[in-house]
Amino acid sequence: xxxxxITLAVVAGxxxxxxxxxxxxxxxxxxxxxxxxxxxxxxxxxxxxxxxxCRPYAEAIAKGEADINQCPPGGxxxxxxxxxxxxxxxxxxxxxxxxxxxxxxxxxxxEQTCIGCTLCIQACPVDAxxxxxxxxxxxxxxxxxxxxxxIPPCPVDCIHxxxxxxxxxxxxxxxxxxxxxxPSAA
Amino acid sequence: xxxxxxxxxxxILVNNFVLxxxxxxxxxxxxxxxxxxxxxxxxATTFVLTLSSVCSxxxxxxxxxxxxxxxxxxxxxxxxxxVVVQFTEMVVHKTSPxxxxxxxxxxxxxxxxxxxxGVALLNTQQQHGFLQSLFYGFGAAVGFSLVxxxxxxxxxxxxxxxVPEAFQGTSIALITAGIMSLAFxxxxxxxxx
Numbered sequence: 200x201x202x203x204x205i206t207l208a209v210v211a212g213x214x215x216x217x218x219x220x221x222x223x224x225x226x227x228x229x230x231x232x233x234x235x236x237x238x239x240x241x242x243x244x245x246x247x248x249x250x251x252x253c254r255p256y257a258e259a260i261a262k263g264e265a266d267i268n269q270c271p272p273g274g275x276x277x278x279x280x281x282x283x284x285x286x287x288x289x290x291x292x293x294x295x296x297x298x299x300x301x302x303x304x305x306x307x308x309x310e311q312t313c314i315g316c317t318l319c320i321q322a323c324p325v326d327a328x329x330x331x332x333x334x335x336x337x338x339x340x341x342x343x344x345x346x347x348x349x350i351p352p353c354p355v356d357c358i359h360x361x362x363x364x365x366x367x368x369x370x371x372x373x374x375x376x377x378x379x380x381x382p383s384a385a
Numbered sequence: 386x387x388x389x390x391x392x393x394x395x396x397i398l399v400n401n402f403v404l405x406x407x408x409x410x411x412x413x414x415x416x417x418x419x420x421x422x423x424x425x426x427x428x429a430t431t432f433v434l435t436l437s438s439v440c441s442x443x444x445x446x447x448x449x450x451x452x453x454x455x456x457x458x459x460x461x462x463x464x465x466x467x468v469v470v471q472f473t474e475m476v477v478h479k480t481s482p483x484x485x486x487x488x489x490x491x492x493x494x495x496x497x498x499x500x501x502x503g504v505a506l507l508n509t510q511q512q513h514g515f516l517q518s519l520f521y522g523f524g525a526a527v528g529f530s531l532v533x534x535x536x537x538x539x540x541x542x543x544x545x546x547x548v549p550e551a552f553q554g555t556s557i558a559l560i561t562a563g564i565m566s567l568a569f570x571x572x573x574x575x576x577x578x
């Protein structure tokens with residue numbers, strides 16, 4: 200009886216040691232820096248940085264292929280945060296990629312003019328436009344990131360930019376003397 | 386050499402683990418809905434079955450038999466299989482992320498595959514040596530893979546077939562498995578071992 204318990208315990212212990220060692224030996228490192236960079240980007244998926252979205256841009260920054268000043272929606276705050284994370288110099292926003300907006304914006308469709316061509320739906324990177332062919336389209340405002348990619352394809356120019364004014368629901372008090380970046384109104 | 390060839394032939398066709406011995410039926414029914422998943426499962430099982438067959442032979446021969454603890458086989462083999470599966474998962478994850486994505490969730494599932502335990506126990510029952518255990522495990526795995534892939538290909542066709550309402554879904558799958566089993570019984574006269 201005792202020998203059974205001892206044998207089982209010893210064998211199980213050896214197996215445990217083997218597994219524990221191999222867990223350290225064969226540890227798989229992900230790339231945490233990409234996740235950290237991606238978390239700092241505004242997730243507008245607007246493509247103004249010339250990459251397909253925020254995640255590919257984050258991967259390009261991590262590889263050193265892209266500069267940190269290519270994100271107009273994030274603007275200066277994002278550049279400072281990225282420079283802080285990656286320990287590099289802060290640079291002004293690269294004007295070739297666009298200008299920073301003073302206030303977060305969204306778009307609305309003038310529903311009287313919309314002809315239901317679906318071109319803006321295909322352009323929207325976050326699927327924030329609802330509609331079907333030859334039916335009126337509308338923008339789901341809580342999903343709109345303000346990337347304005349839907350405006351150039353519109354054949355009747357019925358999409359207009361609106362500023363997001365802070366309301367009693369989404370207003371965030373800015374804390375004094377604390378490094379605090381207000382969440383971009385999405 | 387003929388002996389090993391016979392073991393392979395016997396385990397793949399004549400004494401097929403799934404269709405003749407009826408072991409490992411749950412993955413056989415569970416992951417045979419799509420050919421791709423069946424292939425992933427077949428690959429993972431082949432690897433684990435061969436390795437665990439050898440490992441359980443070593444544990445039995447050099448730990449259990451010298452100490453006279455043969456009656457502890459079952460629990461010991463379960464332990465060995467669990468460790469082999471875990472270890473395989475870690476190594477695959479590290480060395481080949483592509484293979485890990487293919488095998489993915491199937492690796493942990495194999496722990497509870499009774500064919501794996503069955504092979505280990507049958508090895509000791511039939512008093513196989515080291516190489517015999519290796520070939521027995523590998524043959525069993527190839528047999529399992531063959532049947533699983535054949536069956537999943539059949540099931541993909543059955544889903545688009547015009548099956549009577551009462552037989553739809555799992556019933557027709559079980560009937561198909563039964564007919565396949567009958568077909569495999571035909572190999573019984575091939576060799577005697």
